[in-house]
Amino acid sequence: MRSPFLSDDILLAIEKPARYIGGEVNMVVKDPDKCDIRFCMCFPDVYEVGMSHLGIQILYDMFNRRQDTYCERVYSPWVDLDKIMREKHIPLFSLETQTPIIKFDFLGITLQYEMCYTNILQVLDLSGIPLRAKDRTEEDPIVIGGGPCSYNPEPIAEFFDFFYIGEGETSYDEILDTYKANKKAGGTRADFLRQVSHIEGMYVPSLYEVTYHEDGTLASFLPKYPDVPKTVKKKVVTDLSNTVYPEKPLVPFIQVIQDRVTLEIQRGCIRGCRFCQAGMLYRPIRERNVDWLKDVAQKMLDSTGHEEITLSSLSSSDYSCLKDLVYHLIDNYKDQYINVALPSLRIDAFSLDVMKKVQDVNKSSITFAPEAGTQRMRNVINKGLTTEDILGGAGKAFEGGWTKVKLYFMLGLPTETDADARGIAELAEQITEVYYRIPKEQRKGKVSVNVSTSYFIPKPFTPFQWAGMATKEEFLSHQRIVQSSIREQLNNRSISYQWHDSDTSVMEGIFARGDRKLNDVIEEAYKRGCIYDAWSEYFHYDVWKEIMDEKGITIDFYNTRERSADELFPWDFIDIGVTKKFLYREYERSKAEQISPNCRRKCSGCGAQRFGCGVCVEPRDEFGTSLCYDGKDTGVNG
Amino acid sequence: MRVRIRFSKFGCARFLGHLDLMRYFQKAFRRAKLPLAFSEGYHPHPILSFAQPLSLSYTSDGEYFDMELTMVVPVSEIFERLQAAMCDEVRLNKVSALPDYVPQTKKVTGMSLITGAMYAISLENMPEDIEACLRRFMELKEYTVVKTTKNGTKDCNLREGVYDLYLYDNGNETTIYESGSFDYSKEERAQALTNANLYHGRAILVTLDAGSERNISADMFLKGILSYGEYGELSCKKAVHRMDLFGNYEERKVPLWKIEL
Numbered sequence: 001m002r003s004p005f006l007s008d009d010i011l012l013a014i015e016k017p018a019r020y021i022g023g024e025v026n027m028v029v030k031d032p033d034k035c036d037i038r039f040c041m042c043f044p045d046v047y048e049v050g051m052s053h054l055g056i057q058i059l060y061d062m063f064n065r066r067q068d069t070y071c072e073r074v075y076s077p078w079v080d081l082d083k084i085m086r087e088k089h090i091p092l093f094s095l096e097t098q099t100p101i102i103k104f105d106f107l108g109i110t111l112q113y114e115m116c117y118t119n120i121l122q123v124l125d126l127s128g129i130p131l132r133a134k135d136r137t138e139e140d141p142i143v144i145g146g147g148p149c150s151y152n153p154e155p156i157a158e159f160f161d162f163f164y165i166g167e168g169e170t171s172y173d174e175i176l177d178t179y180k181a182n183k184k185a186g187g188t189r190a191d192f193l194r195q196v197s198h199i200e201g202m203y204v205p206s207l208y209e210v211t212y213h214e215d216g217t218l219a220s221f222l223p224k225y226p227d228v229p230k231t232v233k234k235k236v237v238t239d240l241s242n243t244v245y246p247e248k249p250l251v252p253f254i255q256v257i258q259d260r261v262t263l264e265i266q267r268g269c270i271r272g273c274r275f276c277q278a279g280m281l282y283r284p285i286r287e288r289n290v291d292w293l294k295d296v297a298q299k300m301l302d303s304t305g306h307e308e309i310t311l312s313s314l315s316s317s318d319y320s321c322l323k324d325l326v327y328h329l330i331d332n333y334k335d336q337y338i339n340v341a342l343p344s345l346r347i348d349a350f351s352l353d354v355m356k357k358v359q360d361v362n363k364s365s366i367t368f369a370p371e372a373g374t375q376r377m378r379n380v381i382n383k384g385l386t387t388e389d390i391l392g393g394a395g396k397a398f399e400g401g402w403t404k405v406k407l408y409f410m411l412g413l414p415t416e417t418d419a420d421a422r423g424i425a426e427l428a429e430q431i432t433e434v435y436y437r438i439p440k441e442q443r444k445g446k447v448s449v450n451v452s453t454s455y456f457i458p459k460p461f462t463p464f465q466w467a468g469m470a471t472k473e474e475f476l477s478h479q480r481i482v483q484s485s486i487r488e489q490l491n492n493r494s495i496s497y498q499w500h501d502s503d504t505s506v507m508e509g510i511f512a513r514g515d516r517k518l519n520d521v522i523e524e525a526y527k528r529g530c531i532y533d534a535w536s537e538y539f540h541y542d543v544w545k546e547i548m549d550e551k552g553i554t555i556d557f558y559n560t561r562e563r564s565a566d567e568l569f570p571w572d573f574i575d576i577g578v579t580k581k582f583l584y585r586e587y588e589r590s591k592a593e594q595i596s597p598n599c600r601r602k603c604s605g606c607g608a609q610r611f612g613c614g615v616c617v618e619p620r621d622e623f624g625t626s627l628c629y630d631g632k633d634t635g636v637n638g
Numbered sequence: 639m640r641v642r643i644r645f646s647k648f649g650c651a652r653f654l655g656h657l658d659l660m661r662y663f664q665k666a667f668r669r670a671k672l673p674l675a676f677s678e679g680y681h682p683h684p685i686l687s688f689a690q691p692l693s694l695s696y697t698s699d700g701e702y703f704d705m706e707l708t709m710v711v712p713v714s715e716i717f718e719r720l721q722a723a724m725c726d727e728v729r730l731n732k733v734s735a736l737p738d739y740v741p742q743t744k745k746v747t748g749m750s751l752i753t754g755a756m757y758a759i760s761l762e763n764m765p766e767d768i769e770a771c772l773r774r775f776m777e778l779k780e781y782t783v784v785k786t787t788k789n790g791t792k793d794c795n796l797r798e799g800v801y802d803l804y805l806y807d808n809g810n811e812t813t814i815y816e817s818g819s820f821d822y823s824k825e826e827r828a829q830a831l832t833n834a835n836l837y838h839g840r841a842i843l844v845t846l847d848a849g850s851e852r853n854i855s856a857d858m859f860l861k862g863i864l865s866y867g868e869y870g871e872l873s874c875k876k877a878v879h880r881m882d883l884f885g886n887y888e889e890r891k892v893p894l895w896k897i898e899l
Contacts, residue, residue: 305665
């Protein structure tokens with residue numbers, strides 16, 4: 001019988017003890033003594049967030065398919081347990097076998113957002129693993145980082161033994177085989193890491209030397225040894241219908257954020273929005289075969305008993321067999337009370353029909369993500385959504401009975417003016433006008449338009465990686481313009497407005513385009529008590545600001561200044577396929593307010609072609625347009 | 639068709655809350671492809687009725703709930719299919735069919751049926767003279783303890799809520815007191831300890847008043863005994879295991895799985 005690592009007294013004293021007991025349906029049970037490799041997978045946030053993440057489920061399943069490996073899980077203890085563990089010197093433990101993390105061979109940490117960085121240190125510290133890779137011994141687990149934030153790993157480079165750059169499905173067998181062989185040969189930790197650096201996609205920070213110019217910018221970033229590669233090439237899965245996928249995902253006992261089957265229908269995006277990092281990192285778009293998806297959906301629903309299935313992708317409307325798939329799911333599962341959730345859909349006749357079938361029109365809302373308020377601004381960011389698209393879509397939705405509209409925007413976009421900010425309010429007003437044009441007897445009371453803005457943060461590997469980020473003052477000034485111009489609108493009582501916190505965005509900006517100098521800042525912030533920075537109630541900007549001031553880290557250097565064309569970036573040693581030349585071309589086009597075609601309409605030569613898969617190999621007509629193209633220049637709406 | 643399920647909960651699963659357990663069973667029925675009947679209305683939910691929530695950290699071999707299926711399935715098949723959909727630490731041990739139509743007055747479903755519960759209470763350091771203490775306690779007519787409820791505190795006669803008492807020691811039972819009103823044999827008691835986690839194989843087995851009218855929890859009983867025996871506050875580890883739940887049937891208290899309908 002399994003028994004909890006924590007005592008009954010502790011489990012009864014904390015919130016939601018089920019976060020720490022494991023034992024969920026589809027948890028893998030193995031005899032650890034019969035496995036050569038013990039791998040602990042970590043999402044450095046609370047259980048309910050971590051358990052909602054598809055990537056971990058994919059890797060958990062993949063690792064456990066290996067007989068010689070037992071993959072377990074760990075998440076960040078919530079603040080209540082964190083405090084008790086520190087007071088009583090209780091080490092962090094895995095969920096499956098309730099074993100201290102320090103006993104594992106590997107600790108793999110997924111890096112989904114920048115604001116989880118202090119939680120990485122929390123996990124290492126509570127586990128008893130030295131925070132810096134250089135201080136670890138042969139007894140400590142090898143700490144691996146992966147996920148979107150590993151595409152600029154430098155701010156946290158010194159906490160990791162190596163980073164896996166790319167999609168996890170491709171290279172772990174080679175890594176684990178190398179580990180076993182090295183152990184058998186009596187090799188050391190350093191020997192193993194050196195061998196790992198030879199595997200494509202792997203970055204071992206300790207094997208690189210960084211030098212800086214006097215102004216703080218990067219002067220050089222070079223391997224210390226000739227056998228270590230100068231650039232690290234991203235790994236991609238070329239055939240997504242012929243790879244591992246968790247047919248028996250874990251089913252948490254407690255309610256988590258994504259309490260449903262997640263079906264990833266495709267990876268990547270054709271749209272090329274210039275602010276979007278995922279849109280560049282996961283190029284080229286690769287679809288999964290529709291019959292394969294139907295089969296996997298059935299197996300996952302059977303094995304989990306979930307009441308809902310959701311399609312996951314960056315822009316579902318661009319999936320070429322979407323209608324087939326969606327109607328199949330609705331027709332097959334409706335009578336079993338299984339709900340089909342469809343995020344990121346373009347609002348058109350098809351999506352409205354589908355939504356009507358799966359949602360309550362009176363309660364649900366229609367979502368648009370125009371991202372910017374004026375056409376000029378949308379051209380700058382290459383968001384191919386026009387005012388006509390939005391008003392037309394909203395009109396159809398109103399005819400269908402919907403009365404709630406959500407609009408998502410970003411503030412502080414490059415070249416943004418006061419007029420662009422006012423455009424947000426004006427667009428909201430235009431939507432209300434569409435509604436009130438419907439004869440009174442045909443409409444259902446008031447319309448409700450919910451405007452929400454977040455602040456734009458330039459990210460690595462996007463055309464805006466050179467751009468200056470707006471200052472906090474600029475953010476706030478534009479936010480106030482939106483607020484006051486909404487109030488000036490005729491139908492202002494139908495429009496509500498919400499905005500994000502600007503301090504969090506400032507820190508996220510610093511981490512996003514940061515360099516190795518930030519390792520000290522993050523460690524110091526952790527030592528002064530910062531964890532769960534992604535949770536606004538635990539984010540202490542004043543502490544961060546104080547440390548940055550002490551260490552001479554300026555917001556201007558990392559965020560505000562526009563970088564020069566020839567600046568060497570901390571992440572330039574990573575090759576994601578999309579070239580720096582292409583990104584710069586896109587940056588210049590954005591300044592000229594020129595839009596670029598999507599991948600299906602016409603190839604822009606971004607460089608991802610070298611992977612030889614997905615949209616890059618779709619057949620094309622004489623004008624270079626993919627035969628899979630649906631002719632819609634509008635991508636995702638929400 | 640209406641069905642009554644008896645199940646065990648042990649290991650780490652003893653930290654699953656009542657609501658989590660309900661969600662768990664709903665999903666288990668889907669995995670087992672047993673179509674649960676849904677309530678009417680815009681937000682249909684499965685018709686599931688749990689007998690009595692189990693305190694967090696307790697193990698049990700006698701948990702119950704009733705539910706309704708949209709079709710008739712042989713009881714043995716329900717057992718097999720649902721058992722295959724269970725996780726390792728929540729396991730079925732009996733499935734029985736309930737009559738489809740039951741007059742309200744017969745009270746056969748859910749909470750309203752429960753009148754007693756049996757617990758095994760094990761302490762890491764059981765007081766040496768516990769037997770004498772328990773015997774003296776059962777000779778009392780009245781022992782008042784303060785019970786905390788939603789509406790404040792009230793006095794409660796603990797002695798009146800205690801029916802049977804045994805001391806269990808690695809398969810051997812010493813009878814302290816028997817009320818004679820319970821229909822539960824020694825073999826059945828042993829069976830209901832299958833998944834108990836007892837310190838040194840020893841425990842106090844006790845049947846207590848349960849249900850909506852007067853509910854004596856195992857914790858309340860233990861606290862009362864410790865206070866009566868002047869043992870002071872509990873300072874060692876304890877393990878509580880619920881063995882069964884009982885309902886009134888032909889003027890006897892009978893474990894729910896034995897009640898014929």
